[in-house]
Amino acid sequence: xxxxxxxxxxxxxxxxxxxxxxxxxxxxxxxxxxxxxxxxxxxxxxxxxxxxxxxxxxxxxxxxxxxxxxxxxxxxxxxxxxxxxxxxxxxxxxxxxxxxxxxxxxxxxxxxxxxxxxxxxxxxxxxxxxxxxxxxxxxxxxxxxxxxxxxxxxxxxxxxxxxxxxxxxxxxxxxxxxxxxxxxxxxxxxxxxxxxxxxxxxxxxxxxxxxxxxxxxxxxxxxxxxxxxxxxxxxx
Amino acid sequence: xxxxxxxxxxxxxxxxxxxxxxxxxxxxxxxxx
Numbered sequence: 723x724x725x726x727x728x729x730x731x732x733x734x735x736x737x738x739x740x741x742x743x744x745x746x747x748x749x750x751x752x753x754x755x756x757x758x759x760x761x762x763x764x765x766x767x768x769x770x771x772x773x774x775x776x777x778x779x780x781x782x783x784x785x786x787x788x789x790x791x792x793x794x795x796x797x798x799x800x801x802x803x804x805x806x807x808x809x810x811x812x813x814x815x816x817x818x819x820x821x822x823x824x825x826x827x828x829x830x831x832x833x834x835x836x837x838x839x840x841x842x843x844x845x846x847x848x849x850x851x852x853x854x855x856x857x858x859x860x861x862x863x864x865x866x867x868x869x870x871x872x873x874x875x876x877x878x879x880x881x882x883x884x885x886x887x888x889x890x891x892x893x894x895x896x897x898x899x900x901x902x903x904x905x906x907x908x909x910x911x912x913x914x915x916x917x918x919x920x921x922x923x924x925x926x927x928x929x930x931x932x933x934x935x936x937x938x939x940x941x942x943x944x945x946x947x948x949x950x951x952x953x954x955x956x957x958x
Numbered sequence: 959x960x961x962x963x964x965x966x967x968x969x970x971x972x973x974x975x976x977x978x979x980x981x982x983x984x985x986x987x988x989x990x991x
Contacts, residue, residue: 726983726986730979730983733975733979734979737972737975741968755960755961755964756960756963758964758968759963759964762967762971766971805974805978808974809970809971809975812967812970812974813967813971816963816964816967816970817963817967819963820959820963922975922978922979922982925982925983925986926982928986929982929985929986929989932986932989932990936989
């Protein structure tokens with residue numbers, strides 16, 4: 723079994739273990755079965771933060787070393803971050819629809835800042851795709867990768883900075899605001915989704931490396947146009 | 959309604975991660991060949 727299959731199997735097993743704990747966890751007395759959504763919402767939101775943090779690390783690494791590996795790390799992690807942010811927004815919206823009675827509220831700081839973070843990193847991926855060559859893409863996107871990470875603490879602490887619909891942190895330094903059984907299920911899922919993230923990150927970096935090796939280096943528009951060679955014989 | 963929303967959130971998560979993982983796997987395989 724090759725390395726890619728091992729990583730994919732590991733990710734699949736982690737997902738299965740996480741779902742097993744999530745579906746066996748006790749439900750909240752107030753929220754009812756909606757509390758089960760938290761076991762996928764919290765891990766996906768955590769991975770969004772982790773992925774964009776790793777993108778910033780990769781971006782800093784590229785600016786210091788200028789090696790392809792750092793750029794691939796930043797690009798792969800940003801793509802995964804966009805995926806997990808989208809999942810956090812979807813699952814959070816579904817939970818809100820059931821518990822709050824509304825699927826979306828732009829007046830809520832956590833929702834608005836998370837949506838902003840999602841669109842900024844979609845822009846990061848678009849910037850990479852729009853740049854004429856790999857080094858230019860790395861140079862431009864590394865700046866955005868470093869600057870945009872300020873959104874991570876902004877999103878995380880938005881529930882403390884602005885009192886609105888979204889509840890405060892459930893896991894705090896002075897303890898968790900949930901029973902141990904629910905906390906264990908949530909932490910198992912956080913660990914399982916982190917394993918999935920690491921496995922997919924390694925595979926994505928490998929795919930990016932293969933793409934660089936197989937695809938020709940993109941050139942600027944018009945570079946293929948040759949100037950006319952005046953004075954040269956037509957039948958030459 | 960409750961079951962539908964919980965099921966939708968799990969389907970979105972498993973489907974999203976599964977679709978991305980499948981795309982990665984086949985993309986890797988096609989580039990290797």
